[in-house]
Amino acid sequence: MNVALRTSDCIKCSACNTVCPVVSIDGISGFSGPRNLVVDLPRFFAGRMISSQEIFKCTTCWKCEEVCPSSLPLPDSILRLREMMFNEKNLVEGHKRIVENIDRYGRSIEPQLGERMVYVKHEAEILYFPGCISEMRVTSIFDATVQLLEKADVKFGIPANWVCCGAPLEKIGDLNRLESLREMNLMRFGRFDEIITSCPGCTTQFFRHYDRDPLHTIEVLWEATRKNRLKFKPPRNSIRVALHHPCHIKRTIGPQIIDQAYDLLQSIPKVKIVELEDPDKCCGGGGGVVAGFPDLALKLATSKMMDACRSGADILLAPCPFCVLNLRRVDIGRVEEFITFINVYAEREA
Numbered sequence: 233m234n235v236a237l238r239t240s241d242c243i244k245c246s247a248c249n250t251v252c253p254v255v256s257i258d259g260i261s262g263f264s265g266p267r268n269l270v271v272d273l274p275r276f277f278a279g280r281m282i283s284s285q286e287i288f289k290c291t292t293c294w295k296c297e298e299v300c301p302s303s304l305p306l307p308d309s310i311l312r313l314r315e316m317m318f319n320e321k322n323l324v325e326g327h328k329r330i331v332e333n334i335d336r337y338g339r340s341i342e343p344q345l346g347e348r349m350v351y352v353k354h355e356a357e358i359l360y361f362p363g364c365i366s367e368m369r370v371t372s373i374f375d376a377t378v379q380l381l382e383k384a385d386v387k388f389g390i391p392a393n394w395v396c397c398g399a400p401l402e403k404i405g406d407l408n409r410l411e412s413l414r415e416m417n418l419m420r421f422g423r424f425d426e427i428i429t430s431c432p433g434c435t436t437q438f439f440r441h442y443d444r445d446p447l448h449t450i451e452v453l454w455e456a457t458r459k460n461r462l463k464f465k466p467p468r469n470s471i472r473v474a475l476h477h478p479c480h481i482k483r484t485i486g487p488q489i490i491d492q493a494y495d496l497l498q499s500i501p502k503v504k505i506v507e508l509e510d511p512d513k514c515c516g517g518g519g520g521v522v523a524g525f526p527d528l529a530l531k532l533a534t535s536k537m538m539d540a541c542r543s544g545a546d547i548l549l550a551p552c553p554f555c556v557l558n559l560r561r562v563d564i565g566r567v568e569e570f571i572t573f574i575n576v577y578a579e580r581e582a
């Protein structure tokens with residue numbers, strides 16, 4: 233990915249540092265912040281090495297770029313720095329494990345539950361790419377997605393022998409391995425151009441590195457509801473839910489998917505939506521930070537769960553497997569994956 237960074241366009245407002253979730257937890261002494269890492273250090277302190285630890289603390293939430301008045305590509309520049317600094321021998325323990333798992337299993341995580349059902353139906357028109365976390369950790373996402381796509385009468389198949397999309401490798405700067413995974417997956421996708429994913433990380437990866445235009449499951453279900461192929465029954469008792477806006481939906485694949493998620497929730501009778509104070513605040517689940525800096529990721533998740541508790545919601549819904557995994561490490565409040573929640577109330581339209 234080409235990153236054209238015009239450091240002279242920085243007006244030194246520090247808005248990027250002010251909104252950075254990692255700075256808010258670690259302070260500028262623990263994480264220099266996007267302005268310092270991307271603009272000031274390379275510009276004024278060319279000889280100073282950036283600490284390899286520090287550069288991997290960024291959760292790639294894209295918030296800094298959102299607020300930058302000069303639209304500087306700050307997260308992409310951080311990813312580029314990671315790529316330039318990549319050295320297998322210097323990886324932190326959690327990142328070493330990602331590389332080992334990919335070399336051994338073709339997945340970013342060690343299989344615990346065995347491979348799930350894998351098939352391509354003859355009449356399939358589109359592929360569903362489950363992703364590592366949905367297949368092997370938060371498996372309710374895989375099951376719910378398959379059931380929902382069937383209810384919505386989507387003719388889908390799941391590619392045999394798919395491998396990790398490579399998103400975790402991009403986050404640690406290992407673009408050579410990412411390229412091998414990309415080639416393997418493209419071979420396995422065969423005749424299919426269209427892909428559905430249930431993970432915003434995979435979705436982002438496919439449009440950034442595979443030159444594909446994938447659909448997130450929410451987009452497919454929203455369309456099915458609009459065309460009256462899905463309807464929703466009410467829960468027995470009313471439920472108050474709050475929606476977490478994952479960074480990789482809100483600021484990378486598209487904020488319209490958040491609107492569609494709200495539309496789907498509003499279609500379920502007796503489900504009341506309550507607003508989070510800062511719904512798109514990063515939960516710490518992305519950027520390889522859970523694997524590399526689990527304590528930092530836990531602090532970010534705790535802050536999010538405290539917001540959810542303050543909102544009065546019975547359940548915090550998160551439409552991202554990585555967010556769900558990280559948020560569930562906190563022992564307050566209840567977190568449900570969005571698709572899994574929707575599936576409980578969705579019915580095929582007669």
Ligand code: SF4
Nearest residue numbers: 252290291293294296
């Ligand atoms: S992408 Fe997010 S975590 Fe990374 S530097 Fe920017 S604001 Fe901070």
Ligand code: SF4
Nearest residue numbers: 242243245246248300
């Ligand atoms: S927000 Fe943009 S312009 Fe402001 S300090 Fe950060 S990089 Fe510079």
